[in-house]
Amino acid sequence: MQLKAIYKAPWFVKSIFVVCFFIIFFVAGVTYKSINDLSESSDLVEHKYEVVIELEQMFSYLKDVETGQRGFIITQDSIYLKPYFSGRENINNSFAELKELTRHNPEQQIFLKELNVLIDDRLANFEESQRFILKRYNDIESPSFSPIFREGKQLMDDIREKIKSMIALENKRLEARQRDHKDNLKVTPMFLYLVLLLSLLLMVGAYYKIMFDLEKLKKTNLKLEIFKESANQSEIVSKHGNWIWNIEEDIYSYSDNLYRLLGEEPQSFKATTDNLMKFVHPDDVEKLRGQIEKMMEEKNLPFIYYRIIQKNGNIKHFKAYGKTLVNNDGGRRLLGTTTDITDEIESFKALEERNLELERNNKELSAFNHVASHDLQEPLRKIQTFLSRLEDKEEENLSESGLVYMSRIKNAATRMRSLIDDLLQFSRTNKADKVFEVTNINLLLEAAKQDLAEVISEEKALITEETFPVINVIPFQIQQLFVNLIGNSLKYRAKHRIPEINIGYEQVLAENEPTIANAKQEAYHKITFKDNGIGFDNEYAERIFILFSRLHNKDEYSGTGIGLSICKKIVENHEGHIHACGAPNIGATFTVYLPVV
Amino acid sequence: MNDDYIHIVLADDDEDDRLLFTEAFDELKITTKVNTYNDGVYLMDYLNGEDAIMPNVLFLDLNMPRKSGMECLKEIKANDKFKDMAIAIYSTSASEEDIENTFVQGANIYIKKPDNFKKLKKALSEVVTLNWQYHTNGLNKDNFLLRL
Numbered sequence: 155m156q157l158k159a160i161y162k163a164p165w166f167v168k169s170i171f172v173v174c175f176f177i178i179f180f181v182a183g184v185t186y187k188s189i190n191d192l193s194e195s196s197d198l199v200e201h202k203y204e205v206v207i208e209l210e211q212m213f214s215y216l217k218d219v220e221t222g223q224r225g226f227i228i229t230q231d232s233i234y235l236k237p238y239f240s241g242r243e244n245i246n247n248s249f250a251e252l253k254e255l256t257r258h259n260p261e262q263q264i265f266l267k268e269l270n271v272l273i274d275d276r277l278a279n280f281e282e283s284q285r286f287i288l289k290r291y292n293d294i295e296s297p298s299f300s301p302i303f304r305e306g307k308q309l310m311d312d313i314r315e316k317i318k319s320m321i322a323l324e325n326k327r328l329e330a331r332q333r334d335h336k337d338n339l340k341v342t343p344m345f346l347y348l349v350l351l352l353s354l355l356l357m358v359g360a361y362y363k364i365m366f367d368l369e370k371l372k373k374t375n376l377k378l379e380i381f382k383e384s385a386n387q388s389e390i391v392s393k394h395g396n397w398i399w400n401i402e403e404d405i406y407s408y409s410d411n412l413y414r415l416l417g418e419e420p421q422s423f424k425a426t427t428d429n430l431m432k433f434v435h436p437d438d439v440e441k442l443r444g445q446i447e448k449m450m451e452e453k454n455l456p457f458i459y460y461r462i463i464q465k466n467g468n469i470k471h472f473k474a475y476g477k478t479l480v481n482n483d484g485g486r487r488l489l490g491t492t493t494d495i496t497d498e499i500e501s502f503k504a505l506e507e508r509n510l511e512l513e514r515n516n517k518e519l520s521a522f523n524h525v526a527s528h529d530l531q532e533p534l535r536k537i538q539t540f541l542s543r544l545e546d547k548e549e550e551n552l553s554e555s556g557l558v559y560m561s562r563i564k565n566a567a568t569r570m571r572s573l574i575d576d577l578l579q580f581s582r583t584n585k586a587d588k589v590f591e592v593t594n595i596n597l598l599l600e601a602a603k604q605d606l607a608e609v610i611s612e613e614k615a616l617i618t619e620e621t622f623p624v625i626n627v628i629p630f631q632i633q634q635l636f637v638n639l640i641g642n643s644l645k646y647r648a649k650h651r652i653p654e655i656n657i658g659y660e661q662v663l664a665e666n667e668p669t670i671a672n673a674k675q676e677a678y679h680k681i682t683f684k685d686n687g688i689g690f691d692n693e694y695a696e697r698i699f700i701l702f703s704r705l706h707n708k709d710e711y712s713g714t715g716i717g718l719s720i721c722k723k724i725v726e727n728h729e730g731h732i733h734a735c736g737a738p739n740i741g742a743t744f745t746v747y748l749p750v751v
Numbered sequence: 752m753n754d755d756y757i758h759i760v761l762a763d764d765d766e767d768d769r770l771l772f773t774e775a776f777d778e779l780k781i782t783t784k785v786n787t788y789n790d791g792v793y794l795m796d797y798l799n800g801e802d803a804i805m806p807n808v809l810f811l812d813l814n815m816p817r818k819s820g821m822e823c824l825k826e827i828k829a830n831d832k833f834k835d836m837a838i839a840i841y842s843t844s845a846s847e848e849d850i851e852n853t854f855v856q857g858a859n860i861y862i863k864k865p866d867n868f869k870k871l872k873k874a875l876s877e878v879v880t881l882n883w884q885y886h887t888n889g890l891n892k893d894n895f896l897l898r899l
Contacts, residue, residue: 528814532843536767538866543771546868571866 167367170360177353181346188342191335198331202324205255205262209317212248215241216273216313219280220306227287238280245273262323269316276309386410394493397425399476401450401486406430415472415494417464435461435469449476449488471496523581530574538567569712576716579634580701583723588628595622598629599657602636609644619657625679626751631724638717639744643685645711648739651686658682661750669733670747677750678730684743690736698734721746756782757879760806762794762823763787763841764815768864772810772841775872781879791818795826798833805833808879810841811858813849821852828857837883845896854895859887861896 219241225234249270256262283306286299386409389395395412399405406425413420416433423429427446434442438460445458458474476490541564552560599619603610610617617640625632640655647653662680664673690698690705697703699722702715718734721744725732728748736742761772769787776785786806788794794811795818797803809827813820820840827833838858842849845863853861860878865871874897886894 528844532765535843535864535866539771539868539871540767542868543774 167360167363170356170363174353174356174360177349177356181349181353184342184349185346188338188346191338195331195335198328201255202328205252205324206321208248208252208255209320212245212252212273213313213317215244215248216276216310219245219277220310223280223284223287238284242277245277249273259327262320265316265320265323269313269320272309272313272316276306276313279306279309390414392493393497394491397490397492399488399490401478401488412492415470415492416462417466417468417470433462433464435463437461449478450486452478469496470494471499519581523578526574526578526581531571534567534570534574538564538571541567569714572712573714573716576714576720580716580720580723583631583634583720583727588631588727590626591629592624592626593629593632594624595627595632598627598633599636602633602640605633605637606640606644609641613644613647613653615644615647615653615655617655617657620659622659622681623661623679625748627728627748628724631727635721635724635746638721639683639746642717642744643683643687643742645713646685646687646706646742648686648688654686656682656684658684662747667747669745670731673731673747674729675749678747679750681746681748682743683746684741686741689738689740689742690734691738692735695734695736699732756784757808758804758806759783759785759808759810759879760794760797761785761787761810761812761841762789762791762815762820763810763812764790765812768812771868771871772875775868775875779872779876779879781876783879790815791820791823794818794823798827805836808837808839810839810862813840813842813844813853821856824853824856824858837881837887839878850896851892854892858895859883859890863896 218237222234222236222238222241226232226238249266252266253263256266279302283299283302286296286302385396389409389411393411393415395415396409397412398407404426406427408421408425410420413422431439431442442458442460445455449455455476458476460472460474462470462472464470471494472492473495474490474492476488479487479489481487541560544560545564549557596619599622603617609615643655644653658681660680662678664670664676664678667673667678667680670678694705698705699718701719704713704715706713722732725746725748730746730748732747733745734742735745759776761769763769763772769789773785773787776783786797788797798805811820811823820842824838824840827836827838837860840849840853840858840861841864842861843864845861850861860881862874862878865874878897
């Protein structure tokens with residue numbers, strides 16, 4: 155991990171290049187020095203050969219002189235004396251040359267002086283022997299010539315020796331130098347080779363690192379490109395735009411969609427506060443300026459709401475949010491998002507209007523409720539009461555048909571009473587202001603039976619029930635449900651049977667119940683009301699829950715067609731389900747499903 | 752207070768109801784003296800009069816012009832002079848709201864005007880013969896509404 159981290163660090167490549175730079179610099183220095191040494195060595199070699207050649211040259215001139223003299227002695231022909239005369243001058247020239255060549259070498263200078271003496275002596279010897287030679291034929295034979303001639307040979311040998319030792323000296327110098335630089339010269343190429351190889355390796359490493367980074371950069375760039383495009387798309391879909399405000403330099407940059415939100419072509423004008431203000435609704439300019447000032451001071455801001463007017467006159471509602479970011483070098487930038495919330499605001503307004511309308515409707519409805527509950531009931535009650543008065547006091551004074559009419563009026567009034575009562579109950583069965591409570595269902599059932607006690611005892615009905623758990627319900631509505639369902643069974647009892655009602659309970663899973671297979675909840679409380687009444691044909695199983703729908707003539711059974719609608723409404727308030735199934739003359743079963751929460 | 756008869760007062764703006772009310776008491780075999788008043792203002796004027804005979808039971812209609820039954824109830828309960836008076840609410844509606852409010856304000860019983868003269872007689876006789884001491888001690892919201 156650590157190695158990888160180092161490898162990844164940006165200074166890795168930098169340090170490789172620094173190392174390479176120093177290596178190359180070092181190699182250049184070493185190379186320069188080696189080449190310098192080499193060229194010095196070759197200078198030395200050249201110098202040695204020059205000295206040797208010059209010495210040989212000089213010696214050869216000397217030998218020319220000697221050969222010329224000997225030729226003349228043998229032939230007495232003066233043509234052989236030509237090298238003898240030019241030889242002197244040539245030797246002098248050579249000598250001067252040698253002197254120049256060896257001027258940095260004191261040892262050689264000494265040798266040269268000694269050589270000079272010897273050469274002078276040799277030349278003097280030539281002069282002397284020449285005197286004998288020029289006396290023509292007889293003088294060579296003179297006894298004094300022979301020692302002079304031998305002395306000449308002796309001198310010649312000395313000179314040869316001297317030259318030899320001078321050459322030896324030059325050789326010695328060369329050898330010493332070669333010895334000194336031999337190691338150096340052997341090691342340098344290998345060293346240079348290795349160092350260059352190393353820097354080559356480093357360069358290759360750096361190259362791969364750079365290529366690797368470049369590839370990564372490419373991939374990241376591609377990702378960034380894709381991300382940018384999807385950000386663009388999401389801006390268009392969700393109707394928002396982004397902006398960056400460099401506070402120090404007061405430079406803005408807007409995303410393309412922000413221009414579109416303003417109703418302009420992307421990047422069609424310079425993004426500045428003043429240019430933005432041209433779009434802002436005149437009533438909002440002051441407010442927005444104030445909030446922009448605030449943005450510069452505070453770090454996190456509440457949402458800013460303002461309106462703009464597009465060129466085509468459309469007014470749009472904008473919501474903006476910005477957050478200040480501070481760079482490493484202290485420069486502040488504000489990163490912001492602006493959203494077009496016109497649609498939201500419009501639908502909110504529409505919703506508000508709807509709500510107001512609903513509220514009005516509700517008020518009217520409750521006014522109607524009041525009228526129904528109070529004002530309509532009062533005259534009806536009086537009709538009924540006075541009817542009962544009439545019945546009690548004046549019955550004997552009425553004719554037979556008068557009695558029939560009176561009983562008809564009574565029936566009609568009773569029916570009207572139950573219609574008003576049921577309707578009121580139905581309209582009161584609303585969910586809105588009812589509170590759910592965890593309730594003992596057994597108690598509710600007991601209370602429902604209490605409500606119906608009179609009818610139950612009248613009909614000698616048998617009601618059996620299982621034990622219920624506590625359930626989260628609107629208590630009085632569930633009690634009403636029980637009253638209505640039991641009341642329904644009692645109302646539609648079979649003429650010649652004692653009514654029996656069995657109330658069952660079990661907890662079930664929706665998937666196991668065919669009638670609620672697609673229900674929202676998984677588990678339900680299943681409550682069944684099974685009676686032995688007149689039942690009904692199953693084809694009406696759905697219809698009986700519809701308001702005012704009845705299966706029987708009102709002369710036979712006194713139903714209003716509201717009771718079961720109330721049941722359905724109550725069950726729906728609890729997000730449950732109610733179903734009926736019946737068999738004519740056998741009985742009916744009502745099943746209530748309440749969700750297990 | 753007179754032990755010979757039970758003094759009953761009704762405040763109701765409806766003429767028919769007043770008539771039925773008095774007729775019902777006439778037919779009951781209980782010695783009663785019934786006074787009726789047309790609205791809350793007349794009732795309170797009477798009760799606050801110096802020589803007023805305090806009724807044993809006061810029947811209050813809720814919906815009356817000028818001064819409603821609820822206002823009368825509040826006034827009566829605020830005055831220590833009437834603390835022994837039993838108050839029966841006698842109203843057409845039996846909405847949860849009305850029952851709750853009158854119970855909280857300290858009425859003793861709530862009667863929904865019946866739609867049958869026999870029932871009316873039964874209700875009135877029950878109320879008049881009620882043992883108020885016993886009823887008031889065990890009073891709760893469930894037996895506040897008179898069931899027939």
